[in-house]
Amino acid sequence: MARPIPEPELEAITAAVAGHTDGASITQIEEALAVPIARRTLQYRLRALVDARRLRVTGENRAARYHLPSNAPQGQKAQADIVPLSEEGQAALVYVRQPVEARRPVGYDRAFLDGYRPNTSFYLTAAERAHLAGLGKPGVVAAPAGTYAKQIVSRLLIDLAWNSSRLEGNTYSLLDTRRLIDFGEAAEGHAQREAQMILNHKDAIEFLVASADEIGFNRYTILNLHALLANNLLADPAAVGRLRHIIVGIDGSTFHPLEIPGLIEDCFDELLATAAAIEDPFEQAFFVMVQLPYLQPFDDVNKRVSRLAANIPLVRANLAPLAFTDVPGDLYTRALLAVYESNDITLLRDVFLWAYERSAQRYAAVRQSMGEPDPFRLRYREPLRDIMRDVLRTPMNRKAARAHLVAVTAELIRAEDREQFIEVAETELLGLHDGNFARYQVRPSEFAAWRAVWNPS
Structure with missing residues (x-):
């Protein structure tokens, strides 16, 4: 009986193919694999994947090109069929989809933060920032900070609480979330932790909207945002709203976050000062989505804090919020892995640009249904x-x-x-x-x- 092919090796091959939207040759697949495979062995595994309909092939011999099938599982085709990826983003995805043992162990690199200069360095191009600004303006002119968010807060509570929780693996449906937020009815068959997570999001969003003229990238805002999101969810209650004193790890990653509390605090203060100095609200939002999870300043709930903190400049500037509507969870997770392990922002940038466009369209429709305010x-x-x-x-x-x-x-x-x-x-x-x-x-x-x-x- 033939020995079964290890699944991680098959996934590495499909990930290599996914990086080529027009199909990958066997040579391109070989070059993309972190762990080399003999040509004959690779040919055998490609045939096995084609036979299992996990890949399809066009052409013959040297002209053969391998593609993901049109009915590939969601996680395999998310980058091609849901979120359009740049070539750089596709390359980053290929790397982080390799088995953990094929990726290089790395630690926190402070130069990644130190090297960013507000309003001189940019993660988003001028064209990208201008495009987002055109999408995000809802028509609230010369109004106090948070005016637009207050107009749509009932919808934002549901959308952002559900989508942000969903990205953490929460299994509540959108309807379950609405009933919990509107009527306080927890869904049957779900862990209490899931209801707590959603209600924490509700409290945190209300905090951002109600305090729009006071929030910013400062300790008061970010520590309290963590306290609200982490309420009743941490093993150590004293860690709620406090910077990390313990060692943490990232599941499925080769990244090792900072371990020294004093360095964590120094980097946290530098991160906030840098973010506060950025003038463009979209650059601010994306900067904090990159740098805050990378630092891992809290015992847990870091990604949730970064997603809501990304909305701070948008709320203050009366721009459409970022609700992460329809963002594929697997793609978002892998985009963060690329930041952690390679300081590569390209895949997360692709996700951010697509997610904001999706959210802006959502709230443009909401605003249209509400009519123009007096x-x-x-x-x-x-x-x-x-x-x-x-x-x-x-x-x-x-x-x-x-x-x-x-x-x-x-x-x-x-x-x-x-x-x-x-x-x-x-x-x-x-x-x-x-x-x-x-x-x-x-x-x-x-x-x-x-x-x-x-x-x-």
Whole structure:
């Protein structure tokens, strides 16, 4: 009986073929393999893969070219059929799809961080940044930081919480996630850890959106972001929101992260200072997606922190968020392996560019379905909310509310806008009912007390 061919060796061959979208010759396959194989042995294994329909062949003899089949498993054809890859990204994928033992062990290289110069070094080209800027502008002009994210927060909570959790292996469906976030109903048959992960994402996203004018690449934001995402998920509760004091490893990788706490802290502070100095929001987003997981500053949850932190500059600049919609988990993981093991950003850049385009299209459709917001209400959103809350919580009757509106408007609103502002506020008060008062952060008991005063029997 013939000895079975080890699966890792077959996967290395299919990965080599995947790097050539027009088909790979046997010579090209030989050159792509990290562990050399005798020509006759390679020919035998190629025949076995063709017979098993894991590869298809066109041409004969020296003209033979090997291709992935059109019905290849998702992980094998993701780069060709879902996310278009550059030649450099394809080469990076070929390398990291080799067996672990065929890849070179490496440690953290601080020069990768030290060598980056904000606004001089760029991971994204000028053309790529301009393309993303064109995609990401939702039309919110001269509005406070976070305005756009607040408009779509209900959809962003579901999309980003589900997709980011999915990339960690979470098995909740999109519907399960929606029911958990909207109604607090955990799905049956799933580990409690999965529900905790999604709810942590919800809290972290709400933190970013609600604090849009305060967040940034600083310790306050990133440490608290980790605390929210890691809540009740770490073996050591004291490690939540704290830089790493322990040695960690990366499953399926030859990369060995830093081990000395003092160096981790130094690099973390340098990473934040570098990110904060970057002017372009898309370059900022991608920089943190590269450098934060590479440093592994926390005991765990590093990738989750990087994905949400990538949204910080987008939220602040009122750009469409990055929700990682439809990003293949295997491809994202391998893209990070390329960063870890080769400091090669090309595959992750391909994923980032495609993912942002996908997200921007998603939220353009969401915005279209919502219609354009009233620019006057948008401009005076904060004072309108504060006045409404004051009227409801006091509580005020119609006469007192009118007097309060006139007094506050005279103090806070431009003269030419005061009459319209009062009209808008009074319209809001007249339209309040049981289904819409919570947007003013008023409790049911407070609303009931106000309604009794507003509409006395």
